[in-house]
Amino acid sequence: xxxxxxxxxxxxxxxxxxxxxxxxxxxxxxxxxxxxxxxxxxxxxxxxxxxxxxxxxxxxxxxxxxxxxxxxxxxxxxxxxxxxxxxxxxxxxxxxxxxxxxxxxxxxxxxxxx
Amino acid sequence: xxxxxxxxxxxxxxxxxxxxxxxxxxxxxxxxxxxxxxxxxxxxxxxxxxxxxxxxxxxxxxxxxxxxxxxxxxxxxxxxxxxxxxxxxxxxxxxxxxxxxxxxxxxxxxxxxxx
Numbered sequence: 483x484x485x486x487x488x489x490x491x492x493x494x495x496x497x498x499x500x501x502x503x504x505x506x507x508x509x510x511x512x513x514x515x516x517x518x519x520x521x522x523x524x525x526x527x528x529x530x531x532x533x534x535x536x537x538x539x540x541x542x543x544x545x546x547x548x549x550x551x552x553x554x555x556x557x558x559x560x561x562x563x564x565x566x567x568x569x570x571x572x573x574x575x576x577x578x579x580x581x582x583x584x585x586x587x588x589x590x591x592x593x594x595x596x
Numbered sequence: 597x598x599x600x601x602x603x604x605x606x607x608x609x610x611x612x613x614x615x616x617x618x619x620x621x622x623x624x625x626x627x628x629x630x631x632x633x634x635x636x637x638x639x640x641x642x643x644x645x646x647x648x649x650x651x652x653x654x655x656x657x658x659x660x661x662x663x664x665x666x667x668x669x670x671x672x673x674x675x676x677x678x679x680x681x682x683x684x685x686x687x688x689x690x691x692x693x694x695x696x697x698x699x700x701x702x703x704x705x706x707x708x709x710x711x
Contacts, residue, residue, distance in 0.1 A: 486639075488639075513697060515699070522706075523703070523704075524685070524701055524702065524703035524704050525640075525685070525701045532697070572639055572640065574640075576689075576697060576699075578697055583628070583689065583697075584628075584630050584642050584645055584689065585640075585687075585689075585699055586642070587632075587639035587640040587641070588639050589638055589639045590637070590638065590639045592637075
């Protein structure tokens, strides 16, 4: 089955540690996205990538970093510079070339800072 | 710039009641419009979509019509069930020469259906 996988589902981090969230897709989509969702809130865009080896900052990129070395993979690193990282993180992907297509979402990773 | 505004929640309805969740948008181009649903602890799932004016998207008893004249895409269901309890997000996809595909989400509307 095609889809997006995120791992782990739950992640605990001590303050001052960097942590990397995995996102993999086998949909052959060009674009991938990372969002942050806080309780009772909407989605906020962290980073996105429309092609391998290229990515752009979203609205709240500070304290986060990404890489896009392969089309299928778009890992997100939450660095110690992120002051309040406890949140639900969602990865998504979409087709770019034909435009106007929906985003497909993974199941999410819940990060808790202890 | 583009944006999506949707009805504030939370919304609480009795089973079999009629549901409307309002969504309006602002766009510079000719966007596609979407409704997503999020169940607790899960990612977003596409519920329905419409890609041009006057299109009606429908799925699982939910409907929404792309109204260009009122820049709206309101979600409706004639008879809600307890299993429809979730958060609903209105979204649009627009494409510009400078930025490529861009997605914009509303803030979400929480729906609780009571038996």
